[in-house]
Amino acid sequence: xxxxxxxxxxxxxxxxxxxxxxxxxxxxxxxxxxxxxxxxxxxxxxxxxxxxxxxxxxxxxxxxxxxxxxxxxxxxxxxxxxxxxxxxxxxxxxxxxxxxxxxxxx
Amino acid sequence: xxxxxxxxxxxxxxxxxxxxxxxxxxxxxxxxxxxxxxxxxxxxxxxxxxxxxxxxxxxxxxxxxxxxxxxxxxxxxxxxxxxxxxxxxxxxxxxxxxxxxxxxxxxxxxxxxxxxxxxxxxxxxxxxxxxxxxxxxxxxxxxxxxxx
Numbered sequence: 001x002x003x004x005x006x007x008x009x010x011x012x013x014x015x016x017x018x019x020x021x022x023x024x025x026x027x028x029x030x031x032x033x034x035x036x037x038x039x040x041x042x043x044x045x046x047x048x049x050x051x052x053x054x055x056x057x058x059x060x061x062x063x064x065x066x067x068x069x070x071x072x073x074x075x076x077x078x079x080x081x082x083x084x085x086x087x088x089x090x091x092x093x094x095x096x097x098x099x100x101x102x103x104x105x106x
Numbered sequence: 107x108x109x110x111x112x113x114x115x116x117x118x119x120x121x122x123x124x125x126x127x128x129x130x131x132x133x134x135x136x137x138x139x140x141x142x143x144x145x146x147x148x149x150x151x152x153x154x155x156x157x158x159x160x161x162x163x164x165x166x167x168x169x170x171x172x173x174x175x176x177x178x179x180x181x182x183x184x185x186x187x188x189x190x191x192x193x194x195x196x197x198x199x200x201x202x203x204x205x206x207x208x209x210x211x212x213x214x215x216x217x218x219x220x221x222x223x224x225x226x227x228x229x230x231x232x233x234x235x236x237x238x239x240x241x242x243x244x245x246x247x248x249x250x251x252x253x254x
Contacts (some may be wrong), residue, residue: 017208017209017210019212023123028193028218030197030218030250032250051123051241055170056205056206056207057205058204058205058226059202059203059204059205060202060203060205061200061201061202061203062200062201062203063200064198064199064201064226065194065195065216065218066189066194066196066198066199066217066218066219067199067216067217067218068166068168068216068217068218068249069167070169071198071215071216072214072215072216073214073215074128074213074214074215075202075212075213075214076210076211076212077208078206078209083245093197096238
């Protein structure tokens with residue numbers, strides 16, 4: 001299973017907002033749980049998520065342990081020109097993730 | 107006839123007594139992180155809508171939908187949307203930023219809630235104006251419990 005799943009319409013109309021759906025595989029560990037031997041599990045949540053569209057930041061999110069595991073996000077972005085969207089995120093452990101999707105503007 | 111009216115009156119009275127006292131729509135719970143963000147600004151209780159189930163079975167993943175009513179042009183746009191929790195250990199749950207003007211502000215996600223509480227959504231516009239709303243959620247299984 002890949003680290004993220006991204007879903008946008010196969011074709012979007014120029015100048016119109018279109019939905020972007022994104023789910024990242026991540027435990028979003030709260031830091032309040034303990035393992036089988038009672039040792040605390042360190043907090044590890046995705047802190048920031050950035051969405052770039054043809055190089056320009058169009059959406060960003062600051063997340064916390066208040067977001068469910070395997071965070072799902074859906075938002076709108078205006079279809080300006082054909083190109084690509086790049087999603088990047090980083091968690092407390094400093095692990096970076098990224099994914100991309102092509103935008104087909106009609 | 108008199109007896110019928112009496113029964114009707116008693117019924118109405120019983121109905122009123124059954125409706126629990128609810129916080130006024132324009133009262134926000136006191137959350138230090140929220141007060142710090144507002145920094146003395148008084149939010150308007152309009153345009154922003156927070157959809158949450160009134161009873162959430164599972165606090166580990168509560169579906170959330172946040173919308174801000176447009177149209178925004180030619181006035182100010184939404185700059186950030188923030189979610190605050192009344193009783194979660196981390197009250198500032200999330201912030202969503204919109205660096206470019208956007209007419210359709212609609213966010214969906216799934217949040218964790220540590221027990222029954224009010225969740226507050228705040229939208230900050232590019233001119234500094236703030237809109238807010240609060241929703242009360244009853245959580246059956248709190249989302250911070252240890253699995254053991």
